[in-house]
Amino acid sequence: xxxxxxxxxxxxxxxxxxxxxxxxxENCGKKWIFSSRSKYLNPLEKKHTNPDAVVIVPLHVQExxxxxxxxxxxxxxxxxxxxxxxxxxxxxxxxxxxxxELYEETGLSVTKVLKKSPAVFSSSGMTDxxxxxxxxxxxxxxxxxxxxxxEDIQTIMLSRENAEDLxxxxxxxxxxxxxxxxxxxxxxxxx
Amino acid sequence: xxxxxxxxxxxxxxxxxxxxxxxxxENCGKKWIFSSRSKYLNPLEKKHTNPDAVVIVPLHVQExxxxxxxxxxxxxxxxxxxxxxxxxxxxxxxxxxxxxELYEETGLSVTKVLKKSPAVFSSSGMTDxxxxxxxxxxxxxxxxxxxxxxEDIQTIMLSRENAEDLxxxxxxxxxxxxxxxxxxxxxxxxx
Numbered sequence: 001x002x003x004x005x006x007x008x009x010x011x012x013x014x015x016x017x018x019x020x021x022x023x024x025x026e027n028c029g030k031k032w033i034f035s036s037r038s039k040y041l042n043p044l045e046k047k048h049t050n051p052d053a054v055v056i057v058p059l060h061v062q063e064x065x066x067x068x069x070x071x072x073x074x075x076x077x078x079x080x081x082x083x084x085x086x087x088x089x090x091x092x093x094x095x096x097x098x099x100x101e102l103y104e105e106t107g108l109s110v111t112k113v114l115k116k117s118p119a120v121f122s123s124s125g126m127t128d129x130x131x132x133x134x135x136x137x138x139x140x141x142x143x144x145x146x147x148x149x150x151e152d153i154q155t156i157m158l159s160r161e162n163a164e165d166l167x168x169x170x171x172x173x174x175x176x177x178x179x180x181x182x183x184x185x186x187x188x189x190x191x
Numbered sequence: 192x193x194x195x196x197x198x199x200x201x202x203x204x205x206x207x208x209x210x211x212x213x214x215x216x217e218n219c220g221k222k223w224i225f226s227s228r229s230k231y232l233n234p235l236e237k238k239h240t241n242p243d244a245v246v247i248v249p250l251h252v253q254e255x256x257x258x259x260x261x262x263x264x265x266x267x268x269x270x271x272x273x274x275x276x277x278x279x280x281x282x283x284x285x286x287x288x289x290x291x292e293l294y295e296e297t298g299l300s301v302t303k304v305l306k307k308s309p310a311v312f313s314s315s316g317m318t319d320x321x322x323x324x325x326x327x328x329x330x331x332x333x334x335x336x337x338x339x340x341x342e343d344i345q346t347i348m349l350s351r352e353n354a355e356d357l358x359x360x361x362x363x364x365x366x367x368x369x370x371x372x373x374x375x376x377x378x379x380x381x382x
Contacts, residue, residue, distance in 0.1 A: 001263045001343045010201060010208060015224050015317055017201060017208055020265050024341045033206050034266035035226035035317065044268040048364060053316070072192045073315040074211050075225035077235040080315055120367040122314040123322075124264040124271055125244075126206055126226065129314055131367060150215045152192045173239060176311040176322060180371050 006042045018043060035127045043128050051119035051132040054098045055085040057181060058138045065157040066185050068178055069105055072152035082175030098134035106155040107143035110136045160186055197233045209234060226318045234319050242310035242323040245289045246276040246368060249329045256348040257376050259369055260296055263343035273366030289325035297346040298334035301327045351377055
């Protein structure tokens with residue numbers, strides 16, 4: 001497999017389509033279209049060490065609860081359960097962005113970072129988007145008063161029993177990361 | 192928050208950009224661009240019960256190993272570790288698609304389906320793509336002879352110790368789902 005050329009197909013601010021010409025294993029010319037947040041004309045030149053976004057997995061120590069958010073997702077036209085998350089701003093570290101986003105979206109404060117993933121990929125069949133998962137302990141009382149006007153967020157604090165109930169509700173939409181971690185959490189496994 | 196209108200911005204075969212006009216919490220007009228595999232002019236009309244794709248989490252019972260694939264990902268310009276996966280074809284169930292994709296990508300056969308997630312979302316800040324996770328037991332000997340010519344796949348069978356080693360390799364690219372599950376697997380937790 002060999003990449004031959006990359007072309008930017010659209011010119012929007014936050015998200016664009018790109019086309020890659022490549023040779024397959026039998027040297028046939030093929031084309032692959034993907035979406036990217038990249039600011040470069042060729043996203044393949046980007047180093048993959050810095051993630052586009054941070055996803056915070058917050059454990060509220062005092063309450064012994066896992067923190068999720070129920071958020072209006074424009075492109076789903078409805079509410080989805082997931083973890084607090086956001087883009088890493090220029091000049092910010094993943095940890096700084098994680099602390100900021102958790103506070104803005106839930107009002108909670110990070111007390112300890114437990115684990116930080118490398119930049120891992122959301123769905124590399126269709127996008128080069130990468131995120132870093134930041135597992136943290138946090139404290140405080142949830143509030144949505146630091147939300148932006150384009151955000152509609154409710155903080156959800158889940159015990160293991162609540163997690164099980166939520167997972168069994170067939171009308172609920174989940175982000176894939178929260179579904180996996182919620183399952184582990186509900187199975188009484190230490191995260 | 193209220194969706195006002197949806198517009199298809201591009202006209203490619205497998206992936207397109209769409210624009211949504213919506214009103215934020217203070218009734219200001221805003222715009223959100225996202226990518227979608229949807230064949231509809233308005234992806235918001237799509238029911239979210241059927242996922243776009245299936246992601247198989249295979250446990251090789253005889254070998255007591257978790258199965259991953261190391262796959263060339265065109266839009267990353269390199270290899271990534273992840274789970275076998277693929278689009279659910281028209282008329283196929285998620286389980287049928289999962290069995291087919293596992294066989295095509297690894298040569299392994301499903302012996303038992305352990306768990307199937309609902310359609311959960313890959314990264315709903317930028318796409319409405321949804322996947323169903325299919326946790327299965329499998330058997331057989333890995334081979335890549337059923338790969339398509341545009342696929343470059345190596346099957347990786349991991350013990351808990353191997354999983355730990357792989358996670359500590361800083362040069363490895365991971366899909367986010369495999370990174371989370373690999374961590375759980377490495378921590379000696381039953382999946």
